[in-house]
Amino acid sequence: MKLMRALLAALLLAAAGAAVHAQDTAPVERWGSKELTLDGPRDGNPFLEVDLAATFRQGARAIVVDGFYDGEGRYKLRFMPDSVGEWTYETRSNRPALDGKRGKFTVGPAQQGNHGPVQVKGTHHFAYADGTPFWQVGTTSYGWTHQPEATERQTLATLAAGPFNKVRMLVFPNQDVKHQPPRFPFEGTPPKGWDFSRFNPAFFRHLEQRVGDLRTLGIQADLILFHPYDKGYWGFDQMPAEVNERYLRYVVARLASYRNVWWSIANEFDYLTNKQMPEWDRYFEIVQARDPYQHLRSIHNAMVLYNHSKPWVTHVSVQSGAIAEDFERAVLLRDVYMKPVVYDEVKYEGNIERRWGQLSAQEMVLRFWTGAIAGTYVGHSEIFKDPDDMSWLGKGGALRGESPARLAFLRQILSASPAEGLEPIDKWQEYPFAGKPGAYYLGYFGRQAPVSWPFALAKPGLKDGMRFTAEVIDTWNMSITPVPGVFELRRQDNYSFADKDGRSIALPGRPYMALRIKKALD
Amino acid sequence: MKLMRALLAALLLAAAGAAVHAQDTAPVERWGSKELTLDGPRDGNPFLEVDLAATFRQGARAIVVDGFYDGEGRYKLRFMPDSVGEWTYETRSNRPALDGKRGKFTVGPAQQGNHGPVQVKGTHHFAYADGTPFWQVGTTSYGWTHQPEATERQTLATLAAGPFNKVRMLVFPNQDVKHQPPRFPFEGTPPKGWDFSRFNPAFFRHLEQRVGDLRTLGIQADLILFHPYDKGYWGFDQMPAEVNERYLRYVVARLASYRNVWWSIANEFDYLTNKQMPEWDRYFEIVQARDPYQHLRSIHNAMVLYNHSKPWVTHVSVQSGAIAEDFERAVLLRDVYMKPVVYDEVKYEGNIERRWGQLSAQEMVLRFWTGAIAGTYVGHSEIFKDPDDMSWLGKGGALRGESPARLAFLRQILSASPAEGLEPIDKWQEYPFAGKPGAYYLGYFGRQAPVSWPFALAKPGLKDGMRFTAEVIDTWNMSITPVPGVFELRRQDNYSFADKDGRSIALPGRPYMALRIKKALD
CATH class of the missing domain: 3.20.20.80 (Glycosidases)
Structure with missing residues (x-):
């Protein structure tokens, strides 16, 4: 009985060993696509009758990926690794030819331009x-x-x-x-x-x-x-x-x-x-x-x-x-x-x-x-x-x-805007600015064609003495024109801070103009 | 044993009979409020310790209503009947004085001005x-x-x-x-x-x-x-x-x-x-x-x-x-x-x-x-x-x-608008009209101050030859002025029907004007 059990174990090990793929040498980058191709049955209707999946593992993590039939007896599994280093996999299928296939591969760093999903x-x-x-x-x-x-x-x-x-x-x-x-x-x-x-x-x-x-x-x-x-x-x-x-x-x-x-x-x-x-x-x-x-x-x-x-x-x-x-x-x-x-x-x-x-x-x-x-x-x-x-x-x-x-x-x-994204600054007050309070403001006047804009910012994140620079953006003619000087804030009312000297920004009286206002680098 | 059981049954019946209230004669209208007042315990904290509810029944319907403590040993239950005729009720409570109270009352028709909830x-x-x-x-x-x-x-x-x-x-x-x-x-x-x-x-x-x-x-x-x-x-x-x-x-x-x-x-x-x-x-x-x-x-x-x-x-x-x-x-x-x-x-x-x-x-x-x-x-x-x-x-x-x-x-x-409610007619096209397609249109120009409005209706529900009358409404000065004549429709383009003679409605060039357009009574 003991002998038989040992024999069985040896046989199983050998079978498993046979199923282990050699180290796959095709390089895979982080967030790239690792593809496994397996040969399997062509009989019947593989789209309906064959189940195939694989578990990809790294350390304690296990990610299960569905495989698919790609025609002509070829089955594929594709995996997008989200971290570098060694990964292993093992397949599961209702067809022996596709079941229990194991292997490992190494994932390298993301190449230039690849930032992931x-x-x-x-x-x-x-x-x-x-x-x-x-x-x-x-x-x-x-x-x-x-x-x-x-x-x-x-x-x-x-x-x-x-x-x-x-x-x-x-x-x-x-x-x-x-x-x-x-x-x-x-x-x-x-x-x-x-x-x-x-x-x-x-x-x-x-x-x-x-x-x-x-x-x-x-x-x-x-x-x-x-x-x-x-x-x-x-x-x-x-x-x-x-x-x-x-x-x-x-x-x-x-x-x-x-x-x-x-x-x-x-x-x-x-x-x-x-x-x-x-x-x-x-x-x-x-x-x-x-x-x-x-x-x-x-x-x-x-x-x-x-x-x-x-x-x-x-x-x-x-x-x-x-x-x-x-x-x-x-x-x-x-x-x-x-x-x-x-x-x-x-x-x-x-x-x-x-x-x-x-x-x-x-x-x-x-x-x-x-x-x-x-x-x-x-x-x-x-x-x-x-x-x-x-x-x-x-x-x-x-x-x-x-x-x-x-x-x-x-x-x-x-x-070139803040990485956190543009957030509306004061949403119910006909105040068409988004940005990051206290740091960055992007305003847009749309079809309006103002000739000037009194420098005033909605109060969140502001205090007296803060200093800002501004640029006039023509969104249609694609120009960015710095406004000379620096605007220094003083509280204007319960809702806003204005330039302490009451200055305005001159605008060209055309539609589709925008303003970009940034905290001055002191 | 049989005697004792009969005696017990008689006692229970008598107790139940005692609990049946006389027909309550205070008139209750449909969607009115029927109030029951019961005397109950004042000891402890009635707000926390006394449970009281009643089931109101009419035919196969049963509606359970929570009671409440109203102070000074008084407990109340209020019920809004939604149909006329006879209703019965029976209370349930964790206190015997409030439990098993039964009665009936008659609900009459809703009085003038009472349309229900x-x-x-x-x-x-x-x-x-x-x-x-x-x-x-x-x-x-x-x-x-x-x-x-x-x-x-x-x-x-x-x-x-x-x-x-x-x-x-x-x-x-x-x-x-x-x-x-x-x-x-x-x-x-x-x-x-x-x-x-x-x-x-x-x-x-x-x-x-x-x-x-x-x-x-x-x-x-x-x-x-x-x-x-x-x-x-x-x-x-x-x-x-x-x-x-x-x-x-x-x-x-x-x-x-x-x-x-x-x-x-x-x-x-x-x-x-x-x-x-x-x-x-x-x-x-x-x-x-x-x-x-x-x-x-x-x-x-x-x-x-x-x-x-x-x-x-x-x-x-x-x-x-x-x-x-x-x-x-x-x-x-x-x-x-x-x-x-x-x-x-x-x-x-x-x-x-x-x-x-x-x-x-x-x-x-x-x-x-x-x-x-x-x-x-x-x-x-x-x-x-x-x-x-x-x-x-x-x-x-x-x-x-x-x-x-x-x-x-x-x-x-x-x-005076259609009972179905006002529905926006053509919601993305700067077409400020609501109503009921083919029957009724209410338009509003807001802060705009047009001097005329070319008679044109969005196509849903329309066909050539349909005839409409119009009124000019001054929403601020509160006037309604009929527009003379009748407008007869002819398809204008893929989206609208206009007056067949290309007529417009004159408007006074003031803000806050509205139009009411109705299918003509033939």
Whole structure:
């Protein structure tokens, strides 16, 4: 009996030993993506029948990651390590060929430009995992990954040269009868002959390549998991709930290891009228449960707001045609939700007949500045009349509008602001300033065209004798002009401190002017 | 044995028979308050030691109502029947003298002016229980029930002659060192020598008298259960949680049978910094659990919003200094909460140095109209400089401002609007109209002073050939001027229908103008 037990133990050890992979030598950086590939069964339907996961360990930590079938008998597991040093892993599967595989690998420091995933910072702002502030300047290009290769490369070149650090983009193609997308997410025949039980790995590999391209560019991919722009044409907007749930698990298994992923459960969710609210809640819960890294999660509306106070919503993602025109509108949802607020759709720059696509560039830029001084973040896109129905909003390619240059300028200003984020200073008093009390103030006059601004700051954080310098910013012409001299404070009334000599700052009488005021370096 | 059992049964029957009250002949109307008075123990501390409740029954319905100790050996139970006919009751108590009391009484129809309690109607509006719309035109007079008799009578006379159908009012007195309130809610000695285990029934009887006076006037009493204006002076803002909970049960037991009661858990709840959020939730739950009639419940903020999407909140009660100045601000919280929205504090008419109390009458009225066309409701108050610190806001008495007359005019306009309530017509397009698509439109131009308005209506509910009449309303000068002729619609573009002959409505070039447009009676 003893002998038999010893023999069994030896056999088990040998088997385990055989399963230990050699030290994997491909270098992995912190917040990079470690990929394991395993050969496994091709029989039956691997998408439905094979379970695969792995536990990655470092010290006392254990992180469980779902694997996925990538076609042709290949199974993959992807892991985003958040700390350097040695990690080990061990797989679990209902198929012996995939079960009990173990190995280890070493994670090196993050390379330049890799700050980790973006997370919520404080109550109303974002930062990368390494602490670097993330000042969201987003755009939307729904179908850019469903275009011919040349167009997609042009989009990437445009993004590389542009101001945006986040792109909202559809996983599923939208309806486009004239230009059929090159790939579809399921096996089958367009427009509606799909086998919803079999994903098309090539479709997802392509999506991953593009998300990886954005990662290289330092751009967040705000992945829209469902959308109503299919209108039943491909039918991806009307799949059974079990297919939706399997799809969510598959997307998360494939893409969660990309540090630049955000999950947008849907765009204009309320236009998907065959899905009820509990279904949306369930989809949030699935993504929340399966994503080991807890990437940012939200959902975008048309006319009905999702209740962003639900616990699985990390930040507010809102469409509103009017909210970012006025800073006292924009500030309201901060207090309601106590989460970072992104106005992802505030109408678009363009010249089409639909009123959601006819903002002037000035109005597009105004919304970004208004959002910024309300302590919130705004999203851009553009749509101009085009004989081929080409638009940045729909397909990517080139940008034609005049706002992006000004948004690049804004992003510079934001990036030089306090790391804590811009906080509204005095929210109900027609006082359009945000910043950090006592240290930094960014004001914006929007459509008003004042010729002077009496130097006065709202009282929090101030006392007599404090000294400040100022700059006049022309947000449209992209100039920053220092104001000569230093302003010294004296209490003016119960609410404010003014310059002790009653001085004002001269302004040019044009709209879209801003002020930047900083505590003087003594 | 059989004999003994029969004897016991006979004794029990006799005892039960003795407990059956004669038919109570005092008439009770539907939604009136039926009061039962019982004599009971005076020993020990009845507030802590005696439990009393009664079940009121009609047919299959049973409604359990808490009783309360009213001092001097008297116990009371109050019940608000919501249907006519015969009701029975039976008490339950841990004291034999109060237990098992039974009786019956007959409820007659509601008398004139009694429409029952106010409830939520649809998503965003209010109605009385009998279906009559309730168009909230509220005011605030915090301490009006803590004044000398003459002042309180003056307040009631002012209310009787004024435009308001709701008053926000404090249960607990606020700090007022110069004028000590006549009564306190607990036994003991002011300012802080209270026995929190013993309520002062005379205090609550007085409060009930005033709530009853408001009921007679057809005015809702929005009872503020906690407030921060004590500042520790009386200490009612810093009682232990168990006292707060007992107080809530006592107030609900005493006052829930008044059909005009609304529960406001607190005013500026976030200024009561010694109470944390779970405590507020708990107070809501107590009121929700003990109130058999489910009177309206909300809570009012200073700088931090309570999450009004919590299930026990029936409607939104918000302070915001800026939200009701602009209809596209005001409309936002409707979509967030999907409940009726009342902006109970939007700054006040007055001339004090604090910026929350220096609105012009025009600005006060503007906020009401702006709120109305955003499909929301607004609250008034006023505070003028006064040598005796007398103000409507603080103590009641007389109104000095110029807004109330205009609010009476607004209330007339509202009362003549569709019973479903005013719904914003096209919320993101600088289109300041609310109403009922295809039937009724109320527009308001606020501070703008247009000289004409091109007749155009947003498309929902419209088709070519529909005919409308219009009136020009001067909201400040309180005039309604019919526009001659009838406007016939023709589709203008993808979003609107205009007058087929391109006509406009002439306007006087003054601010505060409104338009009322109704489908023509053919």
